[in-house]
Amino acid sequence: MRRKYGHDIFSTVIELTMFLYILTLYFFGQISELVVIPNSFALILIVSILFEVLLKGGTIRINKVLTSFALFVIISLLSFFYALDQTVAFVKSRTLILVFTLMLSLAAYVASLERVKRLMNYYIWSGFFLSIYILRSAVISLLNNSYFSRFGGELGNENAIGISIGLAAVFTFYFIYAERKLAYILPLTVMIPSALLTGSRKVVILFLFNFTLIPSLYYIRFQKIKLRSVLKFIGLSLLIVFLLYYAIFNIPVFYQSIGKRVQALFVFSTGGYVKDYSLVERRYMMDSGLRFFSEKPLVGHGIDNFRALFISVPGGKDTYAHNNFIELLVDVGILGFIFFYLTHFFALQHLSALSKRGSKSVAVMSYVMSSIIISYVILSIAQVYYYDKHFSILLAISSSLCSSEKRK
Structure with missing residues (x-):
């Protein structure tokens, strides 16, 4: 009983530290003066996992x-x-x-599907909280008639901020497709616009690629290939592309943040002059x-x-x-x-x-x-x-x- 209780304590410490590490990595990982915070949680996490491995008499497998x-x-x-x-x-x-x-x-600790799912949830929650922060900044900017071309810069590199939110958004696809937990659509709909507001062109590519490939692989493996299913999938994919396109180029705040940058990339790629x-x-x-x-x-x-x-x-x-x-x-x-x-x-x-x-x-x-x-x-x-x-x-x-x- 004591041995099991000890395992529970270590597991609780590890899970809590893991969540705090990811959360602080999202908010402070790009700020040189504050990166010591997530790094400190990383060290605590490493030591805690090593103790847990020793407690169980386990080994760290090298692949x-x-x-x-x-x-x-x-x-x-x-x-x-x-x-x-x-x-x-x-x-x-x-x-x-x-x-x-x-x-x-992490390879020694996160060695089961359940633990991987918990880790993905930590990412989703961290991305959701960061998205709320960015959306709040955007709303305040609009109310004050202030002009910002990109949001999230006070937390570091906007591209890195956008990609980290995009990563959390993609993780929601597992819970939506594998476990049919439609509640995850809510954080997804919050993270997509906030990631776009960072002005990262890479986020647009990340979304388009993952939001197309993951459903494609899922339908090929688990759905019967019927004309109705194929048309449904194509229609859904086109809808996602249209919504992204419309938001980026027709909603002013998104156009200022990301639309102009995507437009410039297209012109530059075709040999045109850009500012x-x-x-x-x-x-x-x-x-x-x-x-x-x-x-x-x-x-x-x-x-x-x-x-x-x-x-x-x-x-x-x-x-x-x-x-x-x-x-x-x-x-x-x-x-x-x-x-x-x-x-x-x-x-x-x-x-x-x-x-x-x-x-x-x-x-x-x-x-x-x-x-x-x-x-x-x-x-x-x-x-x-x-x-x-x-x-x-x-x-x-x-x-x-x-x-x-x-x-x-």
Whole structure:
């Protein structure tokens, strides 16, 4: 009885700490002065999980995803010794060690479908609370006739804020499709507009991709292919696209936040002239990055050292590449690039196998995880996420779920 009571205490501490970690990561993870708050909860979470594992006499299982990420971290750490700017390389190496330790801990703890579902709920609640905050800011701005092109900037990078909300929104699809809990439509309808108000073009792509792929996989696997079902699905998909299009380009507050930016992206992609300097700058970063990569293609210039090179070129500044492919190739070369993206390959490989042999709940969970991982790969051309804690958690729980189901 005492042993079971001890387990219950540790489980309660872990679950509470996990929720507080994700919640503070949403609100403070992008603020350099306050990032110590989620990092502190991360350390408490890691220690609590290790105690729980020791209490049960369990072991931490290393799978292909974790092994690949460990090799990527080792390459990144070694790059410190030849980095142009060893200070930033040291800081990023420290972050990667924390991320990998967190991945190991979560992979050991979140080893069942029920625990994964609880973790997804923590994400949904955190995304919902952050969405309420952003919607509140938008309403106050409208009432005061104040002009803001994007919302959420006071919490850090608007793109990162938007993607984190988008991630929580996509998680609701599991509960809507697998468990038929229509109550999750409410937080979904709150998170979609708030994510758009951040002005992140990547969120639009994230929504369109996941809101199409996940239902497609679900219908192919669990619904009989009839003309009526196909037409229903096509109609629903077109409705989602139309509603997003209408909101972005016809509702003033959304047009100011995201519509203009999407419009500029389309014009820029077709070779037209745009006033959006960020698009021109990112193209310049990519061209510069390819040149930096050609100088040291195998091992790169050192982790997080794209900024040390870009600041020295005409018109350059101290910043990251805004492109995960370019950032990794410049920082850790082909070797680091391969091992990082091997984590994606192994995770998708295991999730695909799991979706075919698992229950309906496990299959839908696999579709949700796979869809998000693929969308991150697509968005690699527009964001840097190799050290992103949200994505690292996703990889950890995906690999853990696959391992636990395989042992059954």
